[in-house]
Amino acid sequence: xxxxxxxxxxxxxxxxxVPPLPLIGLAxxxxxxxxxxxxxxxxxxxxxxxxxLGVPALFETFVLVTKVLPFxxxxxxxxxxxxxxSIAVSLVRYALILAFHIVFLRHVRGxxxxxxxxxxxxxxxxxxxxxxxxxxxxMVAMGLELVGWQLPLFSMIAYLLQFVxxxxxxxxxxxxxxxxxxxxxxxxxxKPSRFGFVNDIRAKMEERDARARERENxxxxxxxxxxxxx
Numbered sequence: 001x002x003x004x005x006x007x008x009x010x011x012x013x014x015x016x017x018v019p020p021l022p023l024i025g026l027a028x029x030x031x032x033x034x035x036x037x038x039x040x041x042x043x044x045x046x047x048x049x050x051x052x053l054g055v056p057a058l059f060e061t062f063v064l065v066t067k068v069l070p071f072x073x074x075x076x077x078x079x080x081x082x083x084x085x086s087i088a089v090s091l092v093r094y095a096l097i098l099a100f101h102i103v104f105l106r107h108v109r110g111x112x113x114x115x116x117x118x119x120x121x122x123x124x125x126x127x128x129x130x131x132x133x134x135x136x137x138x139m140v141a142m143g144l145e146l147v148g149w150q151l152p153l154f155s156m157i158a159y160l161l162q163f164v165x166x167x168x169x170x171x172x173x174x175x176x177x178x179x180x181x182x183x184x185x186x187x188x189x190x191k192p193s194r195f196g197f198v199n200d201i202r203a204k205m206e207e208r209d210a211r212a213r214e215r216e217n218x219x220x221x222x223x224x225x226x227x228x229x230x
Contacts, residue, residue: 002035003177014097015166019061026050026057029199033104040111046104053100056093059086064095082148091142097230105169108176117179123172130165134158 007026
């Protein structure tokens, strides 16, 4: 269906900072969203944001190459401008990351809602909030740096927050991979994973969701009984 590829691509694109892996990750995310668009066309709206987001990834790859080539004996011209441009490109990158996540996670929320998976939908809302806070803080820090004001502690905290939302959203995508199957496969028995930890996670989540459904059914039954008494 595309969730597995999306999980791998998302991890590379937004958690790994070594070029050109983020660029490869963006390509995998685009491929996965194209597949998911067969089930919810709105996912293609998110995929289009990956095209401009690929430009900063290409620039970061170029910067890495300029730093590596001198160690290989290749003479490079002096590029004093590259630091300021890197900050500006990073500022644009985080604005695009924010735009992509708002569109993408809104459709994850809508898709999960249609499939009656409220926990996934709720985590998508939290994901939007986390990305918005981190990207806004980091863009403010970068904007101040461009005009000569530096807040190292604020910038460090903003960068660390990226790991929080990246891990949070990756976990939610992995949950989609485990619980959302292609149309027509709803009644098929789930195949065990080759990885033991994946099976353990699935078992724990299924047990937790079963308890949640029991509590919800009990609450609904109590509510119906109160209405009947009235």
